[in-house]
Amino acid sequence: MSPHAKVTLGLAAGAVFGLIVNLLVERGAIPRGALDTVVGYATRPLGQIFLNMLFMVVVPIVFCSLALGVAKLGNVGQFGRLSFHTFSYFLLTTAASALLGLLLVNVFQPGRGFDSEAREALLETFGEEATEKVSTGATGFSVDMIVDIVSRNPVREAAEMRMLPIIFFAMLFGAALIGIREELRVPVLRLLEGIGEIMATIVGYAMRLAPYAVFALVFNVTARLGLDVVKQLGLFVVLVFSGYLLHLFGTYSVILALVIRYPPRLFFKKVTPVMVTAFSTSSSNATLPTTIRHAERDLGVPPQIAGFVLPVGATTNMNGTSLFEAVLVLFLAQVFGVELSLGSQALVVVLSVLTAVGAAGVPSGAIPLIVGVLETVGVPGEAIALIIGVDRILDMGRTVVNVTGDVTAACFVSRRLGFALKPVTPQGDPSDPSP
Secondary structure (H helix, E strand, C coil): CCHHHHHHHHHHHHHHHHHHHHHHHHCCCCCHHHHHHHHHHHHHHHHHHHHHHHHCCHHHHHHHHHHHHHHHHCCHHHHHHHHHHHHHHHHHHHHHHHHHHHHHHHHHCCCCCCCHHHHHHHHHHHHHHHHHHHHCCCCCCCHHHHHHHCCCCHHHHHHCCCHHHHHHHHHHHHHHHHHCCHHHHHHHHHHHHHHHHHHHHHHHHHHHHHHHHHHHHHHHHHHHHCCHHHHHCHHHHHHHHHHHHHHHHHHHHHHHHHHHCCCHHHHHHHCHHHHHHHHHHCCHHHHHHHHHHHHHHCCCCCHHHHHHHHHHHHHHCCHHHHHHHHHHHHHHHHHCCCCCCHHHHHHHHHHHHHHHHHCCCCCCCCHHHHHHHHHHCCCCHHHHHHHHHHHHHHHHHHHHHHHHHHHHHHHHHHHHCCCCCCCECCCCCECCCCC
């Protein structure tokens, strides 16, 4: 069985066992205290150990990949072209995802007629958890966030895993490498390559634990919530996942077929391990080592492009987050009876794009930012408590969209800069080499 098939099996088993345990707890066959003990002393620690093993290599991988990617471009002019194509793609696809979310909510109106008793029950049940997530989360997009990208203490930023300053410092480091003498540059490049290989090996160790950790992570969610919360928010959950699927297999497929000229079926086959890892970890940053490895090895994205586009994308290219924010803000506006004009909805699109850039690439990293968008358009911030119960499930889906968008961006930039993706036939068209 392939590694990603094992992860998928663990994910499915965790969901099934979690639902069964939740049902038994509700019927009194299993004491709730016993479930809390299992989660507190077994499944939650296992899941966190797995995530921590992935997070521990994020900073060195981002730094080494970005510095190498910029340094191997060979000149600052090439770096400028790479940056232009990368950020243009990020901006356009993120805006498109937000517009898709607005369209779905306006057509299906999932918040109209939402039961008031269910609303109050959700607010009471998850209000405290919502407050905790907002108070410990990231802040929204602001001018200060731009200023703070240029940090006076990169070591502190690395310790706190603040990725934008690390990205800036790594790009500056790589650009400086271009300008120094070759006898000094080559040993530094080899050192960075060696550290990158070591980090990739550690990721390999972590992924051996992945099937069991994914079982634990999904079990924790389903055993605690069961189907009741999902039923109360059923239309909203279905609509969000429909948006994810439309953007994932619709928007990306069109871009792949018409712009990148790479067969969508082959592309999704090759990035399946990346998508499974993203779904199981709910974190773009934790998925980054897997994303880089498969983009370079299976799709043939040049290391200097993968090393730039993918680390930057894990922090700033949040298509799934932007779509989710747009859907959620309009949904909660409908639930609370707040009518949003066309101008207000346009503002939601702009804010969804901007705040998606500021969202942390960690589980539920978008939640604190959404509160600011809600209050900007007149929806009470505490309304976020309505979806906290199902957010882990929704977060899994939007991370898949985010990470897959990063890989399509890397393929797009590779094509724009004249590189061929693999496998490639003598005629220059991608084809599937499998028998």
